[in-house]
Amino acid sequence: MNRFIGALPFKIAVYVLFFLSLLFSVGMAAGSLYLGGKSFYDKPYSLLEAETISSASYQYAKEALFEYHRELSHGTMDSHTKKSWEQYFSPNNTSFRFAIRDEAGAVLLTNLPQGENPEFPADVTLSDDTYIHTEDDGTITVTSVHLTGYAQSPFGRDDRYTRYLQTAEFLFTFRYLWPVLAVVFLLLGVISFVLLMISAGRRRGVEGTVLSKIDRIPLELFLTLFGVCPLAIILLVGGILRPYYMGAVVAAVAGGILLLPFLCMSIAARIKSGGWWKNTLIYRAGRTVLRAAGYLLRGIPFLWRALLFYFSESLAEAVFIVVATDGVTPGWLFLWLFSRVLFLFLILLYGAGIGRLRKAGRRISSGEISYRTDTAFLPSPLKEMANDLNKIGTGLDHAVNERIKSERFRTELITNVSHDIKTPLTSIISYIDLLKNTRQTDPDAAEYIAVLDRQSARLRKLIDDLMEVSKATTGNLSVECVPLNVSILLEQAAGEYVDRLQKQGLATVLTVPQEPAVISADGRLLWRIFDNLLSNIQKYSLPGTRAYISAEQNERQVRILFRNTSSEPPEVTGEELTERFVRGDVSRSSEGNGLGLSIAKSLTELQGGNFLVFVDGDLFKVILTFPKESHA
Amino acid sequence: MHTILICDDEKDILSALKIYLGGEGYNILTAENGEEALELLCREEIHLILLDIMMPAMDGISALAEIRKTHNLPVILLTAKSEDSDKILGLNLGADDYITKPFNPAEVQARVRSQLRRYFLLGGGTPPEAVLRIGGIELCDAEKTVTLDGEPVSLTPTEYDILRFLMEHPGKVYSPRELYTEVWKDIPYGSENTVAVHIRHLREKLEINPAEPRYLKVVWGKGYKIEKQDKGGLR
Incomplete structure (x- = not known):
């Protein structure tokens, strides 16, 4: 949408279209009104025709008289003018016939052929007084002349009658078209105006509203600069060139109309981008005053x-x-x-x-929860409030202390319990190992010992992981974030696992960006996350497939992706997998305790990262997102 | 024949350790708390102590502090607390190594062996010029051989080159890229994890527990380094 509407050529075209439509519409409307005044809509054409003919005759008569006066006041016409005049009124070129007489009735001038009777039926008669100066004695002679003329049909010469009649016929034939056209052009104008308003603030290839530099000028200033100023300048210039003052007013009005859509467009863009009132001088001034007052009062x-x-x-x-x-x-x-x-x-x-x-x-x-209010000299309603405030403080104090105590207790409990479990477990593991090395009489015994061995190792891992989880989720883990390069860490991690994955028939595909992808993280914790993820890949991947490890970055983030193909379709969603003790196989037949992803997630969040697991059919995908460290 | 003092309040663990280390041919003495251990230390000639931290009467940390006042012998801490702060405290107080419970018996044997060798076989005498020594690792560039606690270790030429380069610059961290350019004398192009794989193999050959290396450390997100250690690794 913005590709068309936002393009500058489009805007210009619509702008021009708007003015042309407006011009035509006004023209058509004015024409229709004029025709209405001339009774085009209520009289038959024959009447209009007669009127047209007499109007043409009248024009001719005026011209003839004017020329006659000219001849009189100049003495005689020069030959060239006379010739063209004779040509103009020659009976071959016009259907107008006339005769000019003086008061006595003598014919002074006529275009009737010689001998034709100057007494003819008159369609039009005009009288005029002519003042004649005589050079020598300064007396003024007044001569009255009288013109009679008529239109001699048939018409058909290339003269005023033909032209007037053709025009009248054309206007009459299409007399209902003009108002319709006026409305149509008006509609077109409205549509182009609406289009202009829609296109305001749009720009090609940019989503949403874009404010240009002009749109950022405070509204009042903008209206003055682009609305009032140009008009004022036009009027001023018109005032200096006094004779053209009316022309200046017309030009100012025209200029105003030309500018109007432009002003409207800017206003539309401002409204669209929201909060248009914020960019007005009044708002700004008001806000500044209010702020200053508030600041002073608060001080x-x-x-x-x-x-x-x-x-x-x-x-x-x-x-x-x-x-x-x-x-x-x-x-x-x-x-x-x-x-x-x-x-x-x-x-x-x-x-x-x-x-x-x-x-x-x-x-x-602000955190000073041991602060107490002195209630001395307080009027009783305020004293009640102060007492309540003090009680709140005491309660808070108490709660925070409790919280700290329970937190400490929890950490200690976990440490102690894990120690207490580890001690007997050490014995169990040691003696199982010793049993392995003693000769067994029963052939089944070796198998049983192998089970004990496996399960005790699992128990040991579970305890380690549990401790890790509790530390990571309670925040009892020291995190030392330093800028480090994810690419190097991924190379290192992949290097640790490449052999193990190969043994499972898994190929590793490592893709890291060329530019250093630097994030702020704790290298040991990040390795533990990668360790957990890679060990998951090793445990749950379909042999013969590839594991993709990659990192990518943009200006703000570094994304680390681990992708592999599960050997068995996971029965739970990615969301659930990061919960504690949840595993891909609900039956829990495989190794693992379901803490790996939960630990990885907690550790990632502890370092300010984001941890997401996606399961898409057999595709298992883990995405870690860290904010990019800019200054490194 | 070395004498080892094992000190732990769990009788079962005591006897298990006794069986393991006795099987290795060591002379074993046992104590159930710190006081007993100190007493034995005065009476007997003891070459190495395995010391549990959480014990009644006198815990491992205070016992260690006492021992260090009078004796100079390898001490390995046994601890169920895998907190980093405990490890650091123990090592700062003069422990030579630590093992976290629940432990792998083979690991205990290996660590005891390593400490005894370093202390009694390699402790004296300064190494010849051409030998690089970090902790228990000795690299003789003239013979292109590497020994760990006196035992020869077989390395591939690339692994040897990496180890030599890192040992020449102990304590300094090198990114995989830098290591590649230094060792392969080439520009690393599409060989992102080659270095990491070699380092992993080196760790498997040089470290008792590759997941918790003593010498060849991984600085995650930055590179690799050989830990700088004082000569002989003992006080």
Whole structure:
């Protein structure tokens, strides 16, 4: 969508289309009104035809008289003018026939052929007075001349009658088309305007609204710069060139109309991008003033603010008393002053108390939970509040202490339990090993010992993992994050496992970025995560498949991916797999205790990373995302 | 014949260790707490102590501190606390090695053997110039041989080159890329984990527990290094 609408050529084309449509629409509407005034819509054509002919005759008559006057005032016409004039009114070139006479009725000028009767039926008669200056004595002679003329049909010469009649016929034939066209062009104009508004703020290849530099100018400034200023300049220039003043007004109006869609587009873009009012001078100024006032007020201690309020209010009251009443009796004045003093005392008492409560609330909320409010001299409602605040503080204090205690207890418990389990386990493992090395009489015994051996090793791993999980999830693990290169770590980890994976018939495909992918992490913990993931791959992959280990990065993140093909379709989702003690096989027939992914997830999150497991059919995918370390 | 003192409050573990180490041909003495161990240490000639940390009467850490006041002999800590802080505390107090419970019996045997060899076979005398020595590892460049606690280790030429390069710069971390350019004298191109695989093999040959190496350490996300150690690794 933005590819078309956002393109600059498109915008320009629509802009031009808008003006052309508007121009045509106005033209058509004006024409229709004019035709309406000429009764095109209520008279038959024959009447209109007669009117047209007489109007043409009238024009001709005026021209003839004008030329005649010219001849009189200039004395005689020069031959060239006379010739073209004669040509113009020659009976071969026009159907207009006329004769100009003086008061006595003598023919002064005519285009009737010689001998033809100058008495003819007149369609049009015009009279005029001509003032003739005589050079020598300065007297003025007034001559009245009279023109009679008529249109001699048939028409058909290339003259005014033909042209007028053709035009009238054309306008009459299509007389209902013009208003329709006016409406159509108006619609086109509206559509192109809407299109312009839609395209405002869009740009090719960019999602959403883009504000140009112009759109970022504060609204009032923008309207002044691009709306008021150009018009003012046009009017000013018109004012200096006085004779063309009306022209300047017309130009200003035209310019205004030309600019209007542009202004509207910018406004539309502002509205679309949201919060248009924020980019106005009024808003900015208002906000600045409010902020400054707030800042100043906050800087003043609460008590002083209360006093400030008190004194301004007292002043207002005093002014009111002086202005609204024409004098106060000393008694009332005394009463007023007394109430003021009482009020002042209350303000001081409560203001100081609230100030103290505020301070206590802030200290406690900022973590100083052992802070207690002094309740001395507090008015009783505030005293209640202070007591409650103190109780909250005590409760919080208590809860935090409890929490710390239980946390410590939990860690100790885990350490102790794990120690207590490990000691007997050491004996068990040792004696199983000793049993292995003694000669057994029963042939089955060796097999039983092998089971004991395997299961005790599993128990040992389980205890180690459990401890790891509890440490990782309670945060009882020291994490020393330093910038390190994921590519190197992946190479190292893959190097550790390549032989083991090969033994399982698994090929390793390692892809790391050329540029160092640096993240902030604890190398040992990250290795433990990779260790868990790679050992999972080793345990659960389908032999003969490939394991993909890769890292990729963009400006903000480094993503590490482990992908392999499961030997058996996992029966649970990726989400569930990262929960403790959940394994891909619900029957729990294979080795492993289901803590590996949970540990990996906890350790990843401990280092500020994100750990996701995806199961897609047989494809098993783990994605670790770490924020990229920029300064390294 | 070396005499080993095993000190643990669990009788079963004591006797199991006694069987393992006795089988190796050592003379075994046992104690059930720190005080007993100190007493025995005064009376008998003892060459190595295996010391449990969590014990009644006197725990391993205080016993170790006492022992170090008067005696100079290898001490290996036995601990069920696998917390890093405990390990560091123990090593700082003068322990030579530590084994975490539950342990692998073979690992105990190997560590005891390693400590005794280093202490009694290699302890004296300065090595010749051409020999690089880090802890129990000795690399003789003239003969192209490597020994671990006096026992020859067979390495491939590449493994040997990597080990020599790292031993020449102990304590310094080299990224796989740097190691490749230094050892292969070539630009690493598409051979990302070659170095890592060789290092893994080296660790399997040089370390008792490759997952917790003493010498050839992995600095995850940065590279590899040989841990810098004071000569002989003992006080």
